[in-house]
Amino acid sequence: MKITVYDGATTIGGNKIYVEENNRGVFLDFGMNFAKYTKYFTEFLNERSVRGIHDLLHLQLIPKLNIYRSDLIPSDLSLSSYPRLGVKAVLLSHAHLDHCGNIALLNENMPVVASPMSIAILKAIRDVSYGGVGSEVAYFSWRRPVEGGRILSSCKYKGRNFICTEEMSEDLLDFITHKPGHEGRYADKFEPGELYSLHDSNLPFEIEAFEVDHSIYGATGYILDSVAYTGDIRMHGKNAQKSRKFVKEARNMQILIVEGTCATKEEDINESESLVFENCLKVVEESEGVVIADFSPRNFERLETFREIAEKTSRELVVSAKDAYMLYAIELVDGVCRMDGVGIYNELKDRRSKWETLVVRERWGEQYIDPNEIRKNPRNYILCFSFYDMKNLLDIKPEGGAYIYSASEAFSEEQEFDFLRLYNWLRTFNLRVYGFKMEEGGRAVPKFEKGYHASGHISREDLRWMIERIDPEVIIPVHTENPKWFAENFDGVKEIRDGETLLFD
Ligand SMILES: [Zn+2]
Structure with a gap:
């Protein structure tokens, strides 16, 4: 061999x-x-x-x-x-x-x-x-x-x-x-x-x-x-x-x-999905405004964690149409519907793809949530947004709330630059940031806080x-x-x- x-x-x-x-x-x-x-x-x-x-x-x-x-x-x-x-x-x-x-x-x-x-x-x-x-x-x-x-x-x-x-x-x-x-x-x-x-x-x-x-x-x-x-x-x-x-x-x-x-x-830190659950639950419980959960869209386990947190805190989890389509696909394998009680963010755009109109809208058209709705009652929602979704904040216009970074740490300089941009978005809408801190002075570099992500x-x-x-x-x-x-x-x-x-x- x-x-x-x-x-x-x-x-x-x-x-x-x-x-x-x-x-x-x-x-x-x-x-x-x-x-x-x-x-x-x-x-x-x-x-x-x-x-x-x-x-x-x-x-x-x-x-x-x-x-x-x-x-x-x-x-x-x-x-x-x-x-x-x-x-x-x-x-x-x-x-x-x-x-x-x-x-x-x-x-x-x-x-x-x-x-x-x-x-x-x-x-x-x-x-x-x-x-x-x-x-x-x-x-x-x-x-x-x-x-x-x-x-x-x-x-x-x-x-x-x-x-x-x-x-x-x-x-x-x-x-x-x-x-x-x-x-x-x-x-x-x-x-x-x-x-x-x-x-x-x-x-x-x-x-x-x-x-x-x-x-x-x-x-x-x-x-x-x-x-x-x-x-x-x-x-x-x-x-x-x-x-x-x-x-x-x-x-x-x-x-x-x-x-x-x-x-x-260098050192082993004690991390687990249940610890992520506890820490993020605490943030959501203490937050008065909207909560943004930022995690890899393919990490369905994390999505389930936040869905559970939403249930416990009487909020509604809101995912993108793409996320909903992914959840549709994985349900075909394990038979578990993860869309009950989950909202779909109604992104403002002029054209929608066939996978969205023929599958997501067809199934869960009633579950779409408009940014105006979130603006009126921010306390009712946890939004699954990542860096590239930050533009949607311009339609929601939140005044305060919490943002949780629940994904892996940046490993390149380019990614660190994205964190600076991300931080500017979060600051513009007065969102309190969990999961990383921006160190001011000199070149701005994110410093990651443990406990909001499990590797x-x-x-x-x-x-x-x-x-x-x-x-x-x-x-x-x-x-x-x-x-x-x-x-x-x-x-x-x-x-x-x-x-x-x-x-x-
Ligand atoms: Zn992998």
């Missing part, structure tokens, strides 16, 4: 790990490496989609391999000198961009193994986005060459083939194979991909999938023959028991490929427990800036660099 880490060995995210035997193999994730991307790209300077994979390959943001989509290779690019691997599938751990964001580039026939929850989330993300390579996992814009073939132009939508780790319901199948509003005569054609179950597929290795706890639902750990891969995992969320089950199943595996996001943290990643203490419990012969740390920590603490650690291969008997 050969294991090559093409990317994500010593950065947080961008995992592209290839496990191979007799020239047949699978990728464990094929994510976007933000650390590398942001060396070249920023908000208004992006890779050019009309040039297919040209830009990403030249900047070495994706590995030089002959495994990419045939329609993304412009006439002035040739992959023939690059290795053509026998990739049979990508095993996706979860629907975060740093794990799935480059999957859209992979050969059109390459299937993705994923949990039904991940597939539903990815489909909903694609429906509500305007494209861009990161979001094109569930289906992508197929391109045809124009003007001599250096330019590639979109012509139709094509669905990715999926291998689902569990049985899918009829409703979910229907959701995945249709795009709202694309039955019409003038709409761009949508060709759904093929769907199989893990049971019926003929992949290299004996592959088993286990759901694990992370800050997005549907996260999955995999066991392939004698290799266990954690994906992103933690032990302190609502689904911690699922992570524990994975650890039990992975016991005594020969090789453990393990995430180490928190290996860098999606396993703490160092739990990591130690997990590794001791699994007790593998070989440990391959990935998704970490501190592989040294592993080498210092455990036997059998292989510190690996991007592009390096390990051989096993």
